[in-house]
Amino acid sequence: xxxxxxxxxxxxxxxxxxxxxxxxxxxxxxxxxxxxxxxxxxxxxxxxxxxxxxxxxxxxxxxxxxxxxxxxxxxxxxxxxxxxxxxxxxxxxxxxxxxxxxxxxxxxxxxxxxxxxxxxxxxxxxxxxxxxxxxxxxxxxxxxxxxxxxxxxxxxxxxxxxxxxxxxxxxxxxxxxxxxxxxxxxxxxxxxxxxxxxxxxxxxxxxxxxxxxxxxxxxxxxxxxxxxxxxxxxxxxxxxxxxxxxxxxxxxxxxxxxxxxxxxxxxxxxxx
Amino acid sequence: xxxxxxxxxxxxxxxxxxxxxxxxxxxxxxxxxxxxxxxxxxxxxxxxxxxxxxxxxxxxxxxxxxxxxxxxxxxxxxxxxxxxxxxxxxxxxxxxxxxxxxxxxxxxxxxxxxxxxxxxxxxxxxxxxxxxxxxxxxxxxxxxxxxxxxxxxxxxxxxxxxxxxxxxxxxxxxxxxxxxxxxxxxxxxxxxxxxxxxxxxxxxxxxxxxxxxxxxxxxxxxxxxxxxxxxxxxxxxxxxxxxxxxxxxxxxxxxxxxxxxxxxxxxxxxxxxxxxxxxxxxxxxx
Numbered sequence: 001x002x003x004x005x006x007x008x009x010x011x012x013x014x015x016x017x018x019x020x021x022x023x024x025x026x027x028x029x030x031x032x033x034x035x036x037x038x039x040x041x042x043x044x045x046x047x048x049x050x051x052x053x054x055x056x057x058x059x060x061x062x063x064x065x066x067x068x069x070x071x072x073x074x075x076x077x078x079x080x081x082x083x084x085x086x087x088x089x090x091x092x093x094x095x096x097x098x099x100x101x102x103x104x105x106x107x108x109x110x111x112x113x114x115x116x117x118x119x120x121x122x123x124x125x126x127x128x129x130x131x132x133x134x135x136x137x138x139x140x141x142x143x144x145x146x147x148x149x150x151x152x153x154x155x156x157x158x159x160x161x162x163x164x165x166x167x168x169x170x171x172x173x174x175x176x177x178x179x180x181x182x183x184x185x186x187x188x189x190x191x192x193x194x195x196x197x198x199x200x201x202x203x204x205x206x207x208x209x210x211x212x213x214x215x216x217x218x219x220x221x222x223x224x225x226x227x228x229x230x231x232x233x234x235x236x237x238x239x240x241x242x243x244x245x246x247x248x249x250x251x252x253x254x255x256x257x258x259x260x261x262x263x264x265x266x267x268x269x270x271x272x
Numbered sequence: 273x274x275x276x277x278x279x280x281x282x283x284x285x286x287x288x289x290x291x292x293x294x295x296x297x298x299x300x301x302x303x304x305x306x307x308x309x310x311x312x313x314x315x316x317x318x319x320x321x322x323x324x325x326x327x328x329x330x331x332x333x334x335x336x337x338x339x340x341x342x343x344x345x346x347x348x349x350x351x352x353x354x355x356x357x358x359x360x361x362x363x364x365x366x367x368x369x370x371x372x373x374x375x376x377x378x379x380x381x382x383x384x385x386x387x388x389x390x391x392x393x394x395x396x397x398x399x400x401x402x403x404x405x406x407x408x409x410x411x412x413x414x415x416x417x418x419x420x421x422x423x424x425x426x427x428x429x430x431x432x433x434x435x436x437x438x439x440x441x442x443x444x445x446x447x448x449x450x451x452x453x454x455x456x457x458x459x460x461x462x463x464x465x466x467x468x469x470x471x472x473x474x475x476x477x478x479x480x481x482x483x484x485x486x487x488x489x490x491x492x493x494x495x496x497x498x499x500x501x502x503x504x505x506x507x508x509x510x511x512x513x514x515x516x517x518x519x520x521x522x523x524x525x526x527x528x529x530x531x532x533x534x535x536x537x538x539x540x541x542x543x544x545x546x547x548x549x550x551x552x553x554x555x556x557x558x
Contacts, residue, residue, distance in 0.1 A: 113489060118529065143290050204381075
């Protein structure tokens with residue numbers, strides 16, 4: 001009985017601790033400016049969700065819309081490239097032990113641990129004419145996300161029987177047909193995991209756009225939010241509407257892909 | 273005719289080009305650039321000057337110690353709280369699945385959004401946290417504006433946001449422990465605490481290793497949350513290496529900024545590599 005009560009208490013406490021901040025975001029997003037500026041945790045006197053929504057969207061020449069487009073382009077492009085390139089690496093890495101295997105494994109681990117060197121990366125991008133461009137940022141995200149995807153895919157490729165490869169090769173399939181026609185489709189479930197986890201990561205990324213794609217015209221949603229907080233520091237109702245709007249995409253992802261996200265993020269727990 | 277492997281090495285090539293050009297080259301050249309005085313216009317070799325500056329300037333040394341404090345505090349709390357929450361969420365309680373989602377969701381939300389929200393919640397006077405504490409008669413600290421609290425406050429928010437991942441990793445670890453062990457212990461008359469101490473704790477060791485390594489890697493390079501909440505302030509009391517790198521970059525001291533990167537690189541590898549070796553070795557001995 002006592003442990004029952006203790007359990008119930010723990011549930012209530014963690015519910016409060018983890019939910020109240022989100023409730024605060026939603027409530028403040030629906031208040032008037034004056035009411036929001038009191039920073040209270042209370043039900044809005046007048047519900048102003050629609051007005052605040054329109055005001056945030058219109059702010060600074062529809063900056064938020066542009067930012068959403070930018071973020072979508074960035075996320076879709078970088079995650080697609082990342083997934084295909086990483087799957088190719090993982091496939092050969094798992095199937096063909098050679099003098100390269102050790103080097104590749106080392107580089108994959110290095111990518112997980114080493115913090116990227118910021119200014120030298122800018123220097124390289126400048127040399128290539130890609131600094132302050134969307135393609136440049138896309139490639140940066142690809143480079144930083146490859147390691148995670150390779151690790152995830154390599155473990156999965158190991159579970160695909162080699163007999164499938166051999167059958168395809170006997171049928172006359174070259175490496176490209178073998179990979180894209182046979183192996184890649186079989187990776188589907190782990191690809192969904194990688195896509196979901198990396199989409200959330202790239203969409204939420206603040207640091208790389210800040211360094212590699214500065215400037216208002218190119219802003220991604222995270223930068224918009226950050227700039228917004230600086231410019232409209234007293235407009236809490238709009239700030240929280242903005243936070244609410246950028247919380248929705250991950251929420252949708254979570255609602256639909258809960259299982260895949262959890263699988264991807266805890267994949268390290270089994271192997272250590 | 274030479275038979276060609278169905279697993280050609282050129283499959284590495286596209287990834288190698290992107291990774292090599294945008295990750296390996298910058299990492300390697302950073303060692304050279306950290307030895308130069310480097311501005312927009314040119315760079316001159318100055319030897320170890322940047323590192324001397326880095327370890328002499330109080331603001332920069334503070335960044336170094338703060339990075340260590342931040343990494344240790346966040347990963348320590350994530351281990352303890354993650355373990356407790358995982359034990360709670362694998363026991364027979366109401367609303368278990370729902371609570372797992374609730375605890376995990378902050379992991380997926382924008383760090384900047386969380387940071388700005390908590391900046392408001394941690395307002396010294398009107399903020400919800402201090403208002404709630406006042407109800408119980410406690411006067412809360414000025415979380416983000418008090419120099420002795422600022423770094424810790426950000427670290428606590430980091431834990432709030434990240435503990436869900438630690439919890440999930442622990443849940444995966446605890447669930448994989450065979451139920452017979454608990455059964456046998458119960459038959460032998462072991463209480464809940466004894467079962468936790470001699471079964472859950474040692475057998476969840478791989479999970480502990482993962483949580484420590486992951487949160488240290490994340491904590492030592494952490495930037496966005498600190499930048500969203502305090503920008504390293506008040507003064508430079510909550511600066512970490514990653515925010516020093518950004519500040520020096522903005523100020524145009526590219527060489528010094530890159531030296532910061534090299535210091536961070538050395539710090540992370542010097543801590544994470546030996547630690548993961550130790551943690552994984554012990555796991556084998558068990």
